[in-house]
Amino acid sequence: MNNIIDLIKTRVSCPKLQAPAPNKLELEEILACAMRAPDHARLKPWRYHVVTGASLDNLGEVFVQTQQENMVSQVKIEKCRNMPKRAPMIIVAVCEPVDNLKVPKVEQLLAVGAGIQNMQIAISSLGYGSIWRTGDMAHHQIVKKHFNISQNGEIVGFLYIGTPDKQPSLSVLNLKEYVKHWD
Template identity: 40%
Template structure:
């Protein structure tokens, strides 16, 4: 067992987060880790937007203002407050390009691998992380206002900060449940 697998086996997402958020040094290293993701063709099909401070309120306003006519006040208030659940939200974006051999979905997988490495690096630095999506991630009015192109998509809102209290342990699957040999 290596230190890396011990660390992975001990990690959890943490929803209860407060200031301080990761500082510039931690972020720089975490993004350097994110850039080590497996990446067919070295297309670098990911990018990130870092949101904190007043930006979190603007993000909440954007979520609420673009929700649509069916929203009631309760939903809108919840959306408006949702980015304030952490002192920093990192918007993870899949940014695929046209390629004759590497389909867009492979590039999205690579962006997800990059985001996973980002999460692990932030957790390794002692910060809590929670990957969230929800309806704003798939709302074209949100993605357009964030400056995404038609080819790009939000693959996650990565909430990060200092853990207030650890969440209860999540039951983990035994590998025998999801691994088998082929041919049997």
């Protein structure tokens, strides 16, 4: 086939990531790929926040703040504190929708999602691994506030990036189970 198709067909999410993460030049290339996502009316609704180093600890403390309104165990608090440490780099992908009569918010969210996918392909091409996570933290107002996200904006995903500690297995999917040709 060709290298791009092979890369896409073999890309897998890597839940266990360690240092090193992409360097500054590699990160710029990854983010440049995000900017090439399909974008109806060229609204550019995406915002990307790169979190590394001590900022990962800061993000963990933000995650802990989300739990302080609930009566949760110390185990849950520590889990929240350690969530960002599952990788040496996180890109927080945000959609800040633009009011547009022709382009609904859902299309703008999809544009950011396509940007995340472009980044995952670029990350894999550079020999790193990634995993796209969401969960409660993506929707919590405290987290959104710390990233200066508007009332209408949303965190589309936390893209964890690093070097896989082991290569995850690649499952084989049967296209016939998921694809139908419509007449």
